[in-house]
Amino acid sequence: MFSDQSHEAPDIDLPELTVALEGDGTCIAEARHLAAGFLGRLHDEQGLPLPPQVLDATQLVVSELVTNARKYAPGPVMLDLHLIGDQVEVVVWDSDPALPVARPADPDRVGQHGLEIVLAVTQDFEAQREPVGKRVTARIALSDDRGDVSERCFT
Secondary structure: OEEEEEOOOOOOEEEEEEEEEOOOOOHHHHHHHHHHHHHHHHHHHHOOOOOHHHHHHHHHHHHHHHHHHHHHOOOOEEEEEEEEOOEEEEEEEEOOOOOOOOOOOOOOOOOOOHHHHHHHHOOEEEEEEOOOOEEEEEEEEOOOOOOOHHHHHHO
């Protein structure tokens, strides 16, 4: 599941994890676990500094994106995690071509805040249609010094 792939620079191996998740109820927890393991390996094997808020933000983004894919698209979900420069890139593919749309903030709304949360904790976000389905990409800075994720999302 964990492989080192070369990207752009010929002499630098950049780690990545690519996994197909079944669309069942266990895939969200599995995705969070895989993200934590991916970052843990980067920390342990490559000495990557891993502030707790980066681990928290990555697991939160993975959880929200996989939850949305499972909720709105039938079938499997693809999860890709990459280390690109000073960012963790989270890519989720699903079979639904409808692109996600952030709704205006509404503290009275129950639910449907996932994309708002993702946008609050990431440095970059994009969604694009694919020949089948869509690909959603979010990037989390490794040197995130903006404080605890829960402070940014829920205050």
